[in-house]
Amino acid sequence: MVNRYVLAASIIVCGFSAWADNHTAGASTDSADAPVTEPEVDLSAAEKIFKKSCRACHGNKAQGAASYPNLSDLEPAYIVEMLERYRSGERIGPNSILMIQNAKKLSDQEIASLSVYVTTAFD
């Protein structure tokens, strides 16, 4: 589990540098592989947001407590989906209002970065 997340994170990071290389060199014609629309992952930005806006509820290590769900054991793609749904104002559980307020402020890039950060930083 743990290693898989670290691997996923490095694939994402390497994927972006590969993309940048390809484009600088003008070498790639394989559009299926080019993550042009993927937001870039910035783990240090995510750490700042997490410490400021998430950990008070979700815990120092995103471990969760009582009605605040654990985040560190979730799949990054699931976290992205949930944050997008909260951002759109959707009510999912009984305490969604707490998340809607927080998710509203997040950009696509911040959501992508947070999803990798909370699943890899506390292993």
Ligand code: HEC
């Ligand atoms: C005020 C407390 C609070 C803050 C701050 C907060 N959350 Fe939450 N979070 C919750 C609660 C409560 C839920 C469950 C909401 C519901 O009932 O739908 C939740 C749900 C979630 C979920 C869905 C989990 C699941 O298992 O479906 C994710 C992902 C999440 N939060 C991420 C974040 C991130 C990232 C931040 C920081 C930007 C953050 N939260 C800030 C309280 C909070």
